[in-house]
Amino acid sequence: MSSEGLFISFEGIDGAGKSTHIAGLADAFRAAGREVVLTREPGGTPLAEKLRALVLGDAMDPLTESLLVFAARRDHLVTVIEPALARGDVVLCDRFTDATFAYQGGGRGFDLGVLRQLETWVQGSPTAPNGLRQPHLTIWFDLPPAVAAERLAGARVPDRFESQPAEFFARVAQGYADRAAAEPARFARIAADQPVPAVWQAVRSTCAARGWIAPEAGA
Helix, strand or coil, X not given: CCCCCEEEEEXXXXXXXXXXXXXXXXXXXXXXXXXXXXXXXXXXXXXXXXXXXXXXHCCCCHHHXXXXXXXXXXXXXXXXXXHHHHHCCEEEXXXXXXXXXXXXXXXXXXXXXXXXXXXXXXXXXXXXXXXXCCCCXXXXXXXXXXXXXXHHCCCCCCCCCCCCCHHHHHHHHHHHHHHHHHCXXXXXXXXXXXXXXXXXXXXXXXXXXXXXXXXXXXX
């Protein structure tokens, strides 16, 4: 198994169940002898967490929202992600740029061309393939918006995104589908409406197939 730095992002609409499986995958990589960095977006650094609070809590127009998300991402990359990859660590990130294209681009209907330009500026890296830092793998937890809404109902006080109507999440889901269609080699789509053990098996098998962790015993 390679000891080079590895960057895996976890994507999906709110309620898709990403968080349930990130910790399990971290344990699997640690069992394989890897150092693991668990992080999230927006967030992951003190500055980015402050920007996250603004994005989730304060009303703003889509351009302002996008600029704050990418500002948080830049600090996250420079401070956490790039140093971890240089050390050979495994970075497991709860959301990355695909979420911006899904939420701000799909959900808000913001200009995808502007988002692509910000992506180029913020994620430029001399050590990344094609000079643009992207995850080596994006695990997309694909869940029907109606199921996600049922899971979130009464779970907690919704933030500015979780309180959006079902039509918003339908557009977000389509935004993820569009990103996956554009980069199919990077994406692994997992049906997130399965029982939790089946979803976990799909997550683990996806990484085992790439030689990053051992297959589950008996699989």
